[in-house]
Amino acid sequence: MTQTKIDGRAKTREIKRKANLNLLERLYLPEIFKGLSITFRQIFKPKFTFEYPDVKWQPPASFRGRPVLVVDDETGVERCVACGLCARVCPALAIEVVADETELDKERYPKKFEINMLRCIYCGLCEEVCPEEAIVMSKEYELVFTSREEAIFGKDKLLTPASKLKDRLEFLRKMR
Amino acid sequence: MESILIAILKAIIFILLFLTFSAVLTYVERRISAFIQDRLGPNRVGPFGLFQPIADVVKIIFKEEIIPANADRTLHTLAPIISLFVAYSVFAVLPIGEKLVIDGKEIKLVLADVNVGFLYILALSSLGVYGVTLSGWSSNNKYSLLGALRASAQMISYELSLGLSLVGVVLVSGSIQIDEIIRSQANVWNIFYQPVGFIIFLVSVFAETNRLPFDLPEAEPELVAGYHTEYSGMKFGAFYLAEYTNIITASLLVTAFFLGGWYFPFVDIYSGLNPNLSAILQVIVFFGKASLIIFLFMLVRWTLPRFRYDQLMRLGWQVLLPLALLNVLVTGLVKILL
Structure with a gap:
């Protein structure tokens, strides 16, 4: 549940944290391995880089060039x-x-x-x-x-x- | 006379091997970092950017060297030398294979066959902090000093658990000679006897080499570049080289102490082979395993955020140290009772 209170300037929202971690989560290592596997999978994802002088960006019609x-x-x-x-x-x-x-x-x-x-x-x-x-x-x-x-x-x-x-x-x- | 000649030749080959490996490592690290971030990384110099390290070295040599006006010039120059010296001294006792036989003469694949190699490595790796501390002190820069302070505190904290986690290995293997430790793992690797010790050692090694998540001495968002903020040109290059050499040595040590050194997993591929051929295979297997550990270093770098200073200290003193002590106790008890 999110609680909102108005103190005149800004609404502050209380952040709920999961307090009771189980043993595996508190050991930290299994979570690290999960993270590592995500990082590892990222290596094989397609790249976003344009190799600029060789490959040029083709602007859409809405582009404002010179x-x-x-x-x-x-x-x-x-x-x-x-x-x-x-x-x-x-x-x-x-x-x-x-x-x-x-x-x-x-x-x-x-x-x-x-x-x-x-x-x-x-x-x-x-x-x-x-x-x-x-x-x-x-x-x-x-x-x-x-x-x-x-x-x-x-x-x-x-x-x-x-x-x-x-x-x-x-x-x-x-x-x- | 001949033995001295062989020793000098071995030293040159070892240094060249490590230099090349760390040069390649800078390229591989940049490339893999880029891949993890959906980028391409350096790929313009030579095929696949493979000559990038050469370009980097040429660039860094020709860079202007700046020494800050109020810096302690002697210490400022000495610090990178100490760092590099220590980094290159550590692998002197590290055997990378068993032996070559040339003209009926046995040549051991280790620079200095010391029988206390284990102690030598621990002693020297803690000397490395002097380079970092002196560089921070002599630069006359608050960020450098902060980085140096953090480095020394961190290294002292993790040195203990590093040493203690290896006591378990020594107890299991029954020797403090590194090649004996490796040979004792011919059938079962130490990681299966010492899983807790392995984890403690790995974490401590991350802290010792100042790699993420323990790179507080550098911590670029807070400390500019930490202890090497005021360094440029080849002096900076020396720190950089020392860092990468440390990573290589560290991963070779992890392999030697826990992952069976040059033994191929599950199968004995060396029996009945020509000793020279098996020596070459051993070097390849050893470095191959170490490369996997280095890859782990890189993955961790892009997975875990940097620890806060107090978290770092708490992990070192309240978690790793008691755990390491407990590990020594349990290993000792088991050793006595069985």
Whole structure:
């Protein structure tokens, strides 16, 4: 039986211990052997280790890797219209967008789109706020750079064809 | 002249054997620990990570050596030397097989054929605590000192029951020469005459080698690393090596005193064999049995939690010591009456 009492701050629960151990249990050794056999069986259980550089983890669609810009497969043009909402919402102030006009239907495009990967916190707010579904979180989690300048990703690194982001785009459509 | 040459050669072979065995042991221990925790363990260096010990040794030799500013430099350097010296002296009297016959000459497979080998081992293994105590004292670090204090208290407490549990063995076998004790077990192992003594000896050996559940001198959650907190580089390596050598010696001793040494269970495989071949087989069987004991060491490490200091003392003084005394009494009585 568990007894609960309220002393004004927290409920304390009385722990019941089995008081009367029989002789075998008090001898301690049989119990140790039980424990040893459990430990021994554990040796043959399957291992959880990923041998990382050889075997890479495949993230699910819900994974938030580095943010990328979506390029439409048919037109070959990025979806972004340089509205600047992502830059506005970014809590880490990692995104910088410079807009320009274009002859295309969308009329505006980002002349410059930079994400500072040292600042990015992978929160995914830019993706959430984007009206054009133009910036999404990819599955990429291996980011390496050797200088601060290198960590600023421009359009050359951000543009990614939509076909490569199918998983994420479908996931977004399902969850919205 | 020739006998000295043979002695030197034997010493080199013995030391190399134990060095290799403890190097392999570090690898095996890490691997088995990993398996028990559903991990893989070191497997990148060489096939199955088998060259990991070599990589470890190379790394540890090239590491920077740090001596704390207010440490006692002499003792700080002396401590790991004592530990290693004691660890390597103990197996000098340990026979690992009977004898080789080369050119009609008998070569005993023991470094020093002392007729009080049993006493020598007990005396030297209690010297090992000096290395630990001095390292704790000289490091000028409260954690080291605490670890050293615990180590000395623990070793003194368990030394008694260790010695007393072996008295039963001596009574049964009628000799304090280790190879005589082993030979007396040719038919029935001592564990069947001395089951209580075996358990007491095993528990005491765990305490003597500072292995879990008695690794209070190291106790990493409380004492950082205990007595070797302030050690780095090859000095730390010396402690590490001493620890593993102690484990090997301890399990060889358990085998020699209780598990019939080099005798194969139930069948006599040595009669009628060429003495050289049987000597090699004896070494293999002896080390094979000891390896099983070492495996037990590892299983226990990952099964039992660490004892509290007072629990450790209570187990040593109030349970093991009276039990060991009782065991000696009963063995003596039975010996007289039968």
